[in-house]
Amino acid sequence: MRAFFHYPEQAGTPPIERKPPLGLAYMAAVLEQEGHKCFIFDQYSTGAEDGELLDAARRFKPDLIGISAVTPMIKTAHRQTGMLKEALGKDIPVAVGGPHVSSSAEAALQEFPRFDIAAPNEGEFAMRDLARALEEGRPLEGVRGIVYRENSHIVRNPPQDLIEPLDVLPFPAWHLLPMHLYYPTSPTIYYRGGRKTMGIFSTRGCPAFCRFCDSHSIWTRKYRKRSGKNVVDEMEALKEKYKIGHIYFLDDTFHVDKKRTLDFCNELIERDLDMTFECYGRADFTDLMTDDIMRKMKQAGLKLMWFGLETGSQETLDHMRKGISLEQAERSVRRVRECGILAGAFWIIGFPNETEAHVRQTFEFYRRLPLSWHDTFSILTPYPGTEYYWILKEEGLTLHEDWERYYNRHMPGLLPPVRTKHLGPEELVRLKNEGDRMAWEYNLTDHFHYYLKHPHHLARNFTKNPRAFMTYPGLFVKLKWERFLNRAFKVPLPAEPVGM
Ligand code: B12
Numbered sequence: 001m002r003a004f005f006h007y008p009e010q011a012g013t014p015p016i017e018r019k020p021p022l023g024l025a026y027m028a029a030v031l032e033q034e035g036h037k038c039f040i041f042d043q044y045s046t047g048a049e050d051g052e053l054l055d056a057a058r059r060f061k062p063d064l065i066g067i068s069a070v071t072p073m074i075k076t077a078h079r080q081t082g083m084l085k086e087a088l089g090k091d092i093p094v095a096v097g098g099p100h101v102s103s104s105a106e107a108a109l110q111e112f113p114r115f116d117i118a119a120p121n122e123g124e125f126a127m128r129d130l131a132r133a134l135e136e137g138r139p140l141e142g143v144r145g146i147v148y149r150e151n152s153h154i155v156r157n158p159p160q161d162l163i164e165p166l167d168v169l170p171f172p173a174w175h176l177l178p179m180h181l182y183y184p185t186s187p188t189i190y191y192r193g194g195r196k197t198m199g200i201f202s203t204r205g206c207p208a209f210c211r212f213c214d215s216h217s218i219w220t221r222k223y224r225k226r227s228g229k230n231v232v233d234e235m236e237a238l239k240e241k242y243k244i245g246h247i248y249f250l251d252d253t254f255h256v257d258k259k260r261t262l263d264f265c266n267e268l269i270e271r272d273l274d275m276t277f278e279c280y281g282r283a284d285f286t287d288l289m290t291d292d293i294m295r296k297m298k299q300a301g302l303k304l305m306w307f308g309l310e311t312g313s314q315e316t317l318d319h320m321r322k323g324i325s326l327e328q329a330e331r332s333v334r335r336v337r338e339c340g341i342l343a344g345a346f347w348i349i350g351f352p353n354e355t356e357a358h359v360r361q362t363f364e365f366y367r368r369l370p371l372s373w374h375d376t377f378s379i380l381t382p383y384p385g386t387e388y389y390w391i392l393k394e395e396g397l398t399l400h401e402d403w404e405r406y407y408n409r410h411m412p413g414l415l416p417p418v419r420t421k422h423l424g425p426e427e428l429v430r431l432k433n434e435g436d437r438m439a440w441e442y443n444l445t446d447h448f449h450y451y452l453k454h455p456h457h458l459a460r461n462f463t464k465n466p467r468a469f470m471t472y473p474g475l476f477v478k479l480k481w482e483r484f485l486n487r488a489f490k491v492p493l494p495a496e497p498v499g500m
Pocket residue numbers: 007009010011016017018019020021022023024026027044065066067068069070071072073095096097098099100119121122123124126127201212213214215218250251252383384385406407408409410
């Protein structure tokens with residue numbers, strides 16, 4: 001069987017960040033183990049034209065197509081499905097998976113008639129069983145983990161069991177990915193020190209209940225982990241094969257399990273790979289960790305820990321069911337910094353009850369924290385599958401469901417699909433831009449200080465990406481000049497988002 005996997009382009013703009021479509025690479029690895037031939041077309045990161053997609057598919061001659069889509073990609077995925085079916089000239093089954101269909105497989109098949117099969121949740125074994133059934137000419141009835149059309153009905157088969165232990169999975173099929181596109185590190189990501197980077201997914205599922213988050217639709221809330229040894233094996237392989245020096249863990253919450261965290265650190269220290277890493281943590285789990293564990297993580301190579309802090313208003317934190325307090329958030333960031341690790345945070349504005357005063361509270365909190373990376377602001381976007389999807393709808397705060405416009409940040413000229421009870425979409429964009437500007441002013445100052453202290457990183461990053469560096473002085477002058485005009489002559493700040 002020949003399986004062609006596709007990760008569509010981001011409609012409307014160039015990619016935010018080139019990161020590997022690991023889901024497709026995992027599925028391809030599993031299919032290859034079974035003797036199938038696979039191909040991955042990462043249109044998102046390559047920026048390839050649709051014509052190139054069709055050429056690649058024609059050359060490969062697939063028997064099965066698998067497309068991955070987040071919500072804002074689903075329309076593109078559907079349009080391209082039509083093009084692929086037409087170009088290949090025969091009835092090749094197209095399965096779509098990933099976050100959007102994980103929460104709403106039936107609705108997606110109803111809304112998008114060209115998809116034949118939707119595969120919600122974890123896809124490795126659903127895809128394996130689907131390929132086996134198609135190859136053997138068996139009906140889809142027996143394939144667990146898929147939703148498909150039968151005559152005019154949509155049929156949902158029983159789900160696959162969650163994969164456990166996760167160590168049974170092979171490493172992703174890196175050889176099918178344009179790996180070089182994921183390496184380059186921008187000068188703004190200074191702490192990676194110019195090392196080649198790659199992402200790893202080492203745990204699945206987050207036990208928390210944040211109302212804006214869609215992770216549970218894919219993974220459930222059950223926390224599953226790969227062993228420390230298995231993860232370090234993957235790091236070692238990436239180092240040997242691709243000279244990767246820095247890993248960004250894409251897990252929702254890396255350090256839920258203290259023992260696994262320690263096992264991983266000990267293994268990494270013992271093997272002395274000279275690799276660094278960054279990960280996402282939750283403030284409450286970090287709060288529970290002893291300084292010993294934090295220091296061990298630092299010793300193992302942890303450069304930066306990211307936190308979803310979201311807001312500076314306790315009322316808003318409680319509304320979104322974040323499950324942390326502002327004190328915990330602040331304590332965790334300070335502790336991480338005291339242990340010699342950098343700290344970054346993600347922020348969201350636009351929660352249903354938010355007023356401008358709430359957003360300003362967030363800005364103040366943001367300024368107070370000793371963060372090392374100042375991330376820009378997202379606007380709450382109610383992805384289907386999240387609790388806010390239903391809450392906002394019921395409260396009349398959802399403005400439309402044009403999925404293509406369901407981005408939560410980095411999209412110039414795009415209004416959010418929601419409002420709050422007190423702020424309209426334009427006001428949310430104005431506040432977001434004000435926040436982003438503040439973030440960039442901090443970032444430029446922080447980068448300057450970091451590079452003063454680490455001139456060798458400056459040299460390394462500069463040689464890796466000189467063009468990106470050249471934008472630094474221009475951005476700095478622009479931000480300062482606009483701020484000066486705003487303060488001195490009340491000239492409004494430009495509405496366009498900032499960033500490098
Ligand atoms: C890394 C990441 C990114 C990377 C993209 C990486 C990439 N190329 O895949 C970047 C930073 C670019 C990104 C951007 C965005 N992201 Co993002 N991202 C993630 C993150 C943290 C990890 C994804 C990952 O690597 N997973 C690991 C692999 C193994 O899993 P997977 O890709 O999901 O694949 C598995 C299953 O989904 C399924 N599957 C997937 N595809 C297919 C296809 C078939 C045929 C089958 C059978 C199965 C299947 O099987 C796979 C293996 O088990 C997730 C959070 C999470 N916990 O998943 C959010 C997440 C996917 N992102 C999300 C969002 C909202 C976005 C943005 C829209 C945000 C924005 N800026 O507006 C953009 C969209 C950009 C775009 N593509 O158009 C949401 C998606 C919600 C939704 N309903 O769409 C998530 C779930 C975050 C969350 N907690 O809510 N993201």
